[in-house]
Amino acid sequence: MTADQLILKRARDGDEEALRSLWSQHSPHIDAVVRRLCGDAELAADIAQEVWIQIFRALPGYRGEAQFGTWAHRIAVNRTLNALRKVRRIEKWEVDIDDDSAATEMDSDRGFLAESIDEAMRQLSPGARTVFVLHDVEGYTHEEIAERLGITSGGSKSQLFKARAKLRRLLAHVIDDTWPARNGSHAASAC
Amino acid sequence: MLHLPADRLIELGESEPTNTELAHLGACAECERERRAYRALRELASAEGASVGAPLTSWDSLSAALRDEGLMTRKSAQILTLTPPGTPAVARPRRWHTGAWALRAAAALLLVAGGVVIGKSAASVEMSQPQTTAAADPTLGTVANFAGSYTSNAEALAALYRAQREYERAATFLMTNNPVADETEPDVYRARLAALDNVMQASMTALEDAPADPVINRYYIAAAGARESTLRQLQTSLPPGSRIDSY
Numbered sequence: 001m002t003a004d005q006l007i008l009k010r011a012r013d014g015d016e017e018a019l020r021s022l023w024s025q026h027s028p029h030i031d032a033v034v035r036r037l038c039g040d041a042e043l044a045a046d047i048a049q050e051v052w053i054q055i056f057r058a059l060p061g062y063r064g065e066a067q068f069g070t071w072a073h074r075i076a077v078n079r080t081l082n083a084l085r086k087v088r089r090i091e092k093w094e095v096d097i098d099d100d101s102a103a104t105e106m107d108s109d110r111g112f113l114a115e116s117i118d119e120a121m122r123q124l125s126p127g128a129r130t131v132f133v134l135h136d137v138e139g140y141t142h143e144e145i146a147e148r149l150g151i152t153s154g155g156s157k158s159q160l161f162k163a164r165a166k167l168r169r170l171l172a173h174v175i176d177d178t179w180p181a182r183n184g185s186h187a188a189s190a191c
Numbered sequence: 192m193l194h195l196p197a198d199r200l201i202e203l204g205e206s207e208p209t210n211t212e213l214a215h216l217g218a219c220a221e222c223e224r225e226r227r228a229y230r231a232l233r234e235l236a237s238a239e240g241a242s243v244g245a246p247l248t249s250w251d252s253l254s255a256a257l258r259d260e261g262l263m264t265r266k267s268a269q270i271l272t273l274t275p276p277g278t279p280a281v282a283r284p285r286r287w288h289t290g291a292w293a294l295r296a297a298a299a300l301l302l303v304a305g306g307v308v309i310g311k312s313a314a315s316v317e318m319s320q321p322q323t324t325a326a327a328d329p330t331l332g333t334v335a336n337f338a339g340s341y342t343s344n345a346e347a348l349a350a351l352y353r354a355q356r357e358y359e360r361a362a363t364f365l366m367t368n369n370p371v372a373d374e375t376e377p378d379v380y381r382a383r384l385a386a387l388d389n390v391m392q393a394s395m396t397a398l399e400d401a402p403a404d405p406v407i408n409r410y411y412i413a414a415a416g417a418r419e420s421t422l423r424q425l426q427t428s429l430p431p432g433s434r435i436d437s438y
Contacts, residue, residue, distance in 0.1 A: 002399060003399060007412075014263050016254065019262070020250055025419075027247075028243035049247075053257065056262045057260065117232075117239050136233060139240070161201050164232060165201060167232055168225075168229060176227075
């Protein structure tokens with residue numbers, strides 16, 4: 001039995017130090033994904049504890065097919081999305097896809113530049129942020145995202161493009177500091 | 192010549208252009224700039240996945256909830272706790288409780304802990320200060336006076352364990368209420384984190400040889416706990432808005 005297996009076994013038995021060891025080792029990344037998905041520190045703090053309780057509750061079902069961190073990460077994502085649904089943070093979010101609000105958003109973005117991608121992501125709509133975080137940050141496929149959010153993969157892709165276009169504007173000074181961006185208006189116009 | 196569609200440029204942030212698109216990108220600086228910008232955004236997003244921020248959860252709060260849920264049913268500290276003479280027997284985990292080897296292991300752990308305390312204390316004493324004897328130091332004098340007051344090994348070990356618990360409480364307090372703060376702290380914490388990683392790695396390797404050894408387990412878990420505290424200290428010592436991507 002390896003050290004990790006021993007700690008997991010002890011954690012399943014309710015051993016405090018083993019549970020604490022798992023939490024201590026994995027909480028930086030688990031807490032980070034919860035924070036990114038929530039985009040709100042206070043809400044994220046409320047959800048993170050629920051996430052950890054859920055992880056430990058599910059521990060007897062962990063069979064070691066994946067690394068513990070990967071397995072726990074999946075639970076964290078699912079639990080956070082469920083919690084966000086409950087607080088209606090992403091309710092009707094798919095409607096946003098057809099919402100022709102791009103021009104309005106562009107006006108409100110003008111002059112605002114984010115200092116980091118983390119800050120920029122907080123400016124996204126809940127739906128766009130969720131899809132962007134899951135796809136570009138956490139590495140989920142559109143099919144996986146669609147399954148978790150109950151949408152189509154096309155809807156996921158649309159939200160992702162919308163998110164990237166907005167982030168590109170908000171982070172223009174970071175990713176394109178030598179040539180001002182055109183506020184996302186790059187269309188199929190003449191060169 | 193038309194620009195590439197905006198959605199296609201966004202897509203090119205993560206995929207390769209066709210030959211036609213490649214030719215266009217070679218001739219159109221603006222489209223090429225957009226493509227590079229979206230690639231840069233992808234890289235920022237990937238890097239974000241590896242970053243961590245200030246902790247959202249605290250063990251005190253989480254452990255209380257886990258106890259309420261019945262998910263945390265016993266403390267590992269029990270494995271090293273002596274039962275005072277006359278105390279009714281209680282159910283305890285089979286391993287790690289009985290046998291002289293367990294007592295020796297606990298005593299060894301305590302000696303290590305004591306060594307840390309002594310080392311920390313010694314570091315704070317001016318080098319010019321003459322070494323004192325037990326009689327000259329009130330604290331050491333007290334210890335010396337008690338040296339012959341124990342009537343059994345069990346009694347002495349019980350005192351050792353009480354001291355160990357007291358040490359752990361004091362160490363936790365000092366780690367969370369460090370009165371010394373200067374701008375070099377982040378570097379100190381980074382160095383400590385790197386050292387603790389080495390300790391964890393070494394104890395992990397040792398656990399592969401002796402997975403049930405309680406002393407090695409304690410080392411591993413203690414290092415993990417210290418690492419967690421240090422990570423939190425590092426986070427709070429950074430300027431507002433800073434986050435830890437690596438150390």
